[in-house]
Amino acid sequence: MRIRPHHLLCMGNYIGKGYSREFEINMSRVIAELKNRSVLTPVEGADDICAACPFDHHGVCETEEKVRRYDREAADRLGLVYGAEYEYEELARRVADEIYMTGDLTSICGDCEWHSLCLDVIKNNRKNQ
């Protein structure tokens, strides 16, 4: 599975809400497959989630500059190497411990339209731990 780095942060907080029905179906499928098969490769630019997004225009995001910034930040924090292979569950755990729980999410993608929803999900998950 090809995944751009910042989508690791989106996937951990995904609760079935997305940009379109097609996007939601694809996002759910990608997450289910990753949980099952468990290996992903970080890629630069559009990935297997962007493939069903209404804002993807032939591999270029409508907010390309912003999402590239998120990708750079996420890749730096997690020390990801583009083209390498990673266990999804291990990365998901690191995202939770090193980004959600430290409060670092806001400095990476605080200007994302979904950010407040993600913070609510993190808060609820903490309460239920």
Ligand code: SF4
């Ligand atoms: S095209 Fe842009 S908005 Fe759509 S999933 Fe990819 S990065 Fe997110």
